[in-house]
Amino acid sequence: MIGAMLSEAWHAMGANRLRAFLTMLGMMIGVAAVIMMLAIGRGAQFVVDESIASMGSNLFIVLSGSATSGGLRMGMGAVPTLTIGDTDAIAELPSIAAVAPAVPGTAQLVYGSNNWSTQVVGTSPSALVIRAWDVSAGYAFTDADVRAATRVVLLGQTVVRNLFGNEDPLGKTIRIKQSPFLVVGVLALKGQSLDGRDQDDAVMIPVTTAQRKLFGSQFPGSVRFIMAQATSAEAMPSAEREMTQLLRQRHHLPERTENDFDIRNLTALANAAAQTTRVMSVMLGAIASVSLLVGGIGIMNIMLVSVTERTREIGIRVAIGARERDILLQFLLEAIIISMIGCLVGVIVGVGAAVLANLIAKIAVVITVSSLILAFAVAASVGVFFGFYPANKAARLKPIDALRYQ
Amino acid sequence: MAQDAIIRITHLDKQYETEAGLVPVLRDITLAIQPGEFVAIMGASGSGKTTFMNIVGCLDLPTRGTYVLDGADVATLNKDRLARLRNKTIGFVFQGFNLLPRATLVDNLALPLIYAGVAKPERIKQALELLNKVGLGGYGRYLPNEISGGQQQRVAIARALINRPRLVLADEPTGNLDSKTSHEIMELFTQLNRDEGITIVLVTHEPDIAAYAKRLVRFVDGRITHDGAVEARFIEEMPA
Numbered sequence: 215m216i217g218a219m220l221s222e223a224w225h226a227m228g229a230n231r232l233r234a235f236l237t238m239l240g241m242m243i244g245v246a247a248v249i250m251m252l253a254i255g256r257g258a259q260f261v262v263d264e265s266i267a268s269m270g271s272n273l274f275i276v277l278s279g280s281a282t283s284g285g286l287r288m289g290m291g292a293v294p295t296l297t298i299g300d301t302d303a304i305a306e307l308p309s310i311a312a313v314a315p316a317v318p319g320t321a322q323l324v325y326g327s328n329n330w331s332t333q334v335v336g337t338s339p340s341a342l343v344i345r346a347w348d349v350s351a352g353y354a355f356t357d358a359d360v361r362a363a364t365r366v367v368l369l370g371q372t373v374v375r376n377l378f379g380n381e382d383p384l385g386k387t388i389r390i391k392q393s394p395f396l397v398v399g400v401l402a403l404k405g406q407s408l409d410g411r412d413q414d415d416a417v418m419i420p421v422t423t424a425q426r427k428l429f430g431s432q433f434p435g436s437v438r439f440i441m442a443q444a445t446s447a448e449a450m451p452s453a454e455r456e457m458t459q460l461l462r463q464r465h466h467l468p469e470r471t472e473n474d475f476d477i478r479n480l481t482a483l484a485n486a487a488a489q490t491t492r493v494m495s496v497m498l499g500a501i502a503s504v505s506l507l508v509g510g511i512g513i514m515n516i517m518l519v520s521v522t523e524r525t526r527e528i529g530i531r532v533a534i535g536a537r538e539r540d541i542l543l544q545f546l547l548e549a550i551i552i553s554m555i556g557c558l559v560g561v562i563v564g565v566g567a568a569v570l571a572n573l574i575a576k577i578a579v580v581i582t583v584s585s586l587i588l589a590f591a592v593a594a595s596v597g598v599f600f601g602f603y604p605a606n607k608a609a610r611l612k613p614i615d616a617l618r619y620q
Numbered sequence: 621m622a623q624d625a626i627i628r629i630t631h632l633d634k635q636y637e638t639e640a641g642l643v644p645v646l647r648d649i650t651l652a653i654q655p656g657e658f659v660a661i662m663g664a665s666g667s668g669k670t671t672f673m674n675i676v677g678c679l680d681l682p683t684r685g686t687y688v689l690d691g692a693d694v695a696t697l698n699k700d701r702l703a704r705l706r707n708k709t710i711g712f713v714f715q716g717f718n719l720l721p722r723a724t725l726v727d728n729l730a731l732p733l734i735y736a737g738v739a740k741p742e743r744i745k746q747a748l749e750l751l752n753k754v755g756l757g758g759y760g761r762y763l764p765n766e767i768s769g770g771q772q773q774r775v776a777i778a779r780a781l782i783n784r785p786r787l788v789l790a791d792e793p794t795g796n797l798d799s800k801t802s803h804e805i806m807e808l809f810t811q812l813n814r815d816e817g818i819t820i821v822l823v824t825h826e827p828d829i830a831a832y833a834k835r836l837v838r839f840v841d842g843r844i845t846h847d848g849a850v851e852a853r854f855i856e857e858m859p860a
Binding site for chain 1: 674677679680699700703704706707708712714718719720722723731732734735736740779780783
């Protein structure tokens with residue numbers, strides 16, 4: 215029965231190829247647009263999520279703060295108020311999982327005949343934990359290295375490429391600002407940060423080495439900023455409170471004076487960025503859905519015309535024994551076939567366009583099976599939804615009126 | 621004997637609602653047709669004979685009165701049961717043939733079998749058999765517009781017969797045919813009635829077509845004015 219109806223529906227479409235094609239075209243454009251937009255939206259989301267994951271989770275950055283000197287207020291970081299001591303004290307707080315100091319600077323690196331200017335960060339091994347950053351070869355320097363201020367270095371991938379090419383850097387000695395450093399490890403590839411910086415263009419050395427031997431400072435023992443990781447996302451507000459209290463106490467700040475440090479919740483910032491892209495991808499999808507809706511209305515339109523044109527045929531079918539549901543099913547099947555074929559072609563075109571956008575315009579796209587299934591399911595239900603009214607109209611025609619229709 | 625009537629209509633009225641109000645089309649029709657009868661229905665345009673046929677064919681329902689078809693009061697049947705009656709018990713033949721223009725002759729013939737739920741190989745087999753029987757063997761793959769009107773009406777009759785109905789309703793089946801072809805078609809009806817005992821009710825304008833029937837019912841203004849045997853002399857007196 216269904217088989218016979220499918221073949222009849224197929225033939226009915228064959229009888230008016232141009233019309234069936236144009237109707238499918240509407241559906242096809244709708245589906246292709248949805249798939250393409252979903253791919254682009256998901257792609258943007260993927261890029262942001264990757265950057266957030268590479269940043270580390272539940273992350274605070276504590277910057278040394280502004281100072282007021284004779285009524286002149288300086289900007290953040292103007293005075294190095296944070297110390298290794300602050301770092302160790304923060305590590306003792308209950309809501310804090312890990313802490314690492316950071317003394318960054320720019321320096322020229324030399325290996326053989328190659329040289330490269332990059333960011334050198336003095337820090338401690340826990341920085342790798344906080345940033346969720348692995349060592350891909352060799353090993354990370356240890357707390358013993360920090361205590362002894364040894365000249366060891368961990369290289370980022372970009373630095374390895376520029377200094378060593380294809381050579382194995384492990385165990386080699388490079389010069390940073392003329393001083394020799396032993397390469398003990400290579401950091402895993404990290405990619406871009408949220409603001410588009412190349413995170414792999416950096417090297418890490420023990421914080422003490424940076425303070426004492428590389429970036430001489432007029433404030434010995436000071437650090438530029440502190441990275442701190444809360445024990446959980448829920449613990450972030452209490453961690454911020456505890457750190458503020460602790461640092462004010464340690465810096466002997468009287469009440470009603472400003473903090474001489476600044477605590478930034480990086481995770482909150484990143485989540486805001488993620489939220490933005492999520493909203494964007496939902497909006498892209500919504501806009502594309504409108505074209506799907508228009509395609510569906512096209513189907514309804516054509517099916518209504520088709521029902522009117524074939525009124526007499528419906529009358530004949532009823533006279534020879536078709537039930538209402540037979541007529542309903544026949545026209546519904548036609549609408550579904552049109553929308554399914556349109557959808558199938560739309561999927562192919564949409565995926566093709568997304569791949570092209572990726573290749574030509576270098577737009578990040580992510581095509582998931584779920585988005586294809588979604589598009590397909592939506593198209594099928596559009597076919598049913600917009601096909602139902604005309605089909606129902608056909609099924610409810612009075613047979614004597616239908617037979618009399620010329 | 622009277623209990624076995626295939627069609628039993630009692631005090632049947634049919635009114636149509638128009639802007640001018642209720643228009644009576646059939647008034648107080650009482651009629652019984654026994655299995656195996658061959659009845660011709662005659663009447664001027666607007667006399668109600670087509671409405672009568674629509675009601676007999678379960679395409680329309682009476683306003684008042686009862687219609688018992690093959691033992692079942694149609695007023696008590698739901699739409700699906702009515703569809704089943706149209707499919708299995710009744711075969712329709714129309715003036716304009718009413719074949720589906722885009723379907724081949726075999727597909728046209730097999731259409732009632734689809735609604736009867738017959739499987740495809742069996743559908744094709746029966747359709748080809750019946751096509752042979754009406755003298756159109758070998759035309760299975762033709763489209764309706766590729767054959768003559770007489771041939772189309774043969775296909776339409778074959779379609780009406782494919783589910784072996786007990787009753788064939790023909791609404792001016794020769795109205796679009798020339799006189800020679802008309803008589804060929806009527807021979808076919810006569811044969812079906814005589815050899816297979818199929819009850820035939822046929823509407824016509826033409827006395828010589830009505831002469832093929834055994835019983836004549838004449839409608840004037842929605843009432844039956846004559847119901848009796850067909851006599852050649854009587855037919856000739858009637859206005860065409």
